Amino acid sequence: MTTFIGTFGIGHLRHRCYQPIQADTAELAAQHMADRHGYDWSTIYPLEEYKSLQDLGHFKGHQPLPTLGVETAFTDIVQQFFDRRYSEIMTSRSPFISKQERLQILQQDICSAYREKPAERPHALLRDIELQLC
Structure with missing residues (x-):
């Protein structure tokens, strides 16, 4: 490979x-x-x-x-990656794309990354994203 x-x-x-x-x-x-x-x-x-x-x-x-x-081993490092992206979205501004659009992309990325193992998804982070999108 x-x-x-x-x-x-x-x-x-x-x-x-x-x-x-x-x-x-x-x-x-x-x-x-x-x-x-x-x-x-x-x-x-x-x-x-x-x-x-x-x-x-x-x-x-x-x-x-x-x-x-x-086959990605979903470890604390992967969770930290998504947590860091969420924090960056919540604390920064982009002239190119809205916060809501960036949160939707993050939500899609999390669900896609954990497609094979939905039980391992970082549900707390997904809930936080959903609350921000409301």
């Missing part, structure tokens, strides 16, 4: 995130991106190329999404 990184363009809802993907080929990585994000993404890079672009100053401050293409 090779690690690829999927990116999102400036106009996309997840433009400040990147998507790690484990796949045998770039075509399979693109299929994982299409399965997860539809066509709301920009480019797939091999990990080393993505790191080179980061070294040149691209993708500054972008946050990783949970890895696609592998």
Whole structure:
């Protein structure tokens, strides 16, 4: 398996995130991106190329999404990732996308990440999001 990184363009809802993907080929990585994000993404890079672009100053401050293409062990780290995103949404402003839209994206990401294991979803966080969306 090779690690690829999927990116999102400036106009996309997840433009400040990147998507790690484990796949045998770039075509399979693109299929994982299409399965997860539809066509709301920009480019797939091999990990080393993505790191080179980061070294040149691209993708500054972008946050990783949970890895696609592998069975992810949902640990405290994954929970902390979603908690951190929630806190950032609640305490920051974006000129590109409303707080409500960012909360809806987070809600979708949580449900999608835990699709195979709904009993392990961070229900308290989902309740907090639902309260904010009311």
